[in-house]
Amino acid sequence: MTFTIVGEARPNSFEFETSALIKASGFREYDARWWVGHPGSTKAPELNLIGVQALGMGLGTLIRRLGVGPDIVTGHDFRSYSLSIKLALVSGLMAAGARVKDIGLALSPMAYFAQFALDTPSVAMVTASHNENGWTGVKMGAARPLTFGPEEMSALKKIVLEADFDLRGAGAYEFISGFRELYVDDLTKGKHISKKLKVVCACGNGTAGAFAPEALARVGCEVIPLDVELDHAFPRYNPNPEDMQMLRAISEKVLETGADVGLGFDGDGDRCGVVDNEGNEIFADKVGLMLARDTSSLHPGSAFVVDVKSTGLFATDHVLKANGATTDYWKTGHSYMKRRVAELGAVAGFEKSGHFFFNPPIGRGYDDGLITAIVVCQMLDRNPRSSMADLWRALPLTYDTPTMSSQCPDEVKYGVVDRVVADFQTMHREGADFAGQKIVKLITVNGVRVVAEDGTWGLVRASSNKPELVVVVESPVSSERRRQMFEAVDAVLRRSPEVGAYNQTF
DSSP, X not given: OOOOEESOOOSSSHHHHHSEEBOGGGBOSXXXXXXXXXXXXXXXXXXXXHHHHHHHHHHHHHHHHTTSOSEEEEEEOSSTTHHHHHHHHHHHHHHTTOEEEEEEEOOHHHHHHHHHHTTOSEEEEEOOTTSOTTEEEEEEESBTTBOOOHHHHHHHHHHHHTTXXXXXXXXXXXXXXXXXXXXXXXXXTTOOOOSOOEEEEEOTTSGGGGTHHHHHHHTTOEEEEESOSOOTTOSSOOSOTTSHHHHHHHHHHHHHHTOSEEEEEOTTSSBEXXXXXXXXXXXXXXXXXXXXXXXXXXXXXXXXXXXXXXXTHHHHOHHHHHTTOEEEEEOSSHHHHHHHHHHHTOSXXXXXXXXXXXXXXXXXXXXXXXXXXXXXXXXXXXXXXXXXXXXXXXXXXXXXXXXXXXXXXXXXHHHHHHHHHHXXXXXXXXXXXXXXXXEEEEEOSSSEEEEETTSOEEEEEEOSSSSEEEEEEEESSOHHHHHHHXXXXXXHHTTSTTOOOBSOOO
């Protein structure tokens, strides 16, 4: 079968209906994201259904060439177009000889769980996660519990864009009914909260609304639902627990109801955000530090992995040191983190975005926001005299920012980051003052994290799944030092005219 692969095609045209539209930039570092558009949008689509079919052919070809066999799990999130995209993907997979096991409407971690429960090596989950409506994507893997990294994504991109398909046919399709119940049963089996916790469960009208309230109720929580009704228009806010709008909505509900904790889930359920009983929004890296303290007390000598956006406290915390815990700072991104947690045999990995990864005996190594939520409740259960706010206040004080993003086109964002890294390396080498102090350390495993003499640091990296640059700043000293570091980092960024305004500041 001959496919015409194009990077641009105007909707409502002959070319759009007869060519595989699949923009090259949609193949990202560790998953795939494309703009497919929505009513009222003037932005040109980057993918059509024939392009999705080509993606399925490429993925089916790749998993065979990787030697993992033809079996693959598929699922889709709750967006108006996700089911049609999944079915187009399935048709392409089957053309390449894949044997598809479809679990239907699902969370990403439910699809990862299905790889184990159905003894199926590969996965293709159709989801745009927390991206705005109009985006779609696919999270893929062929070695449970891992998902694709740059090597596999580059191979997939080459196969698809060159139409280098092995279309052997003889594919198969099976719909797995009732899989939701198996997933929730597995999440909650043997887990019970003895302390009666009132929990705000916020889902932003995304897919998690069909799963999280029941899971939390089953382990013994009194669930206060917030925006749990499925509505793919996302009428209140995007289901993104890193976004301050969602966190503030949770905060208001916690204060209104006197809840013990507020838990918010993203669009595909692999992330969890936390608000304490006093309505304070706790950034996920600080939640990770609390869980690391709790976990290392149960498992002394634990190893943890955190991403480069996370607080510096993991390296200095006296409780972790007393428990013999060690921490490795690694690349941001769920695929990178999963791999590093597996490589080091770490008990857990924590990412500032809210992706948390628990190895046995807690989890299976993949990111699941519902597992995170249950672990947070178990931590509160083990500390009956301490509230969530008490546990947060017990951490050393730092002054940090939310994860801030500035617009920067996909085609140039990595070049901008390369220039920023080079600028910092020059300043470090020459001993120049930066934000009023000398640079004592640069961490360049993922963008650049510049650390000053007093421990204040700033990070710049390219977003892996959106046309944006990411900036995070933290100071253990003062809000003024945080501001100085941010302004100094921003000044370096502004040397590149391609960098746009921030989506939010502090």
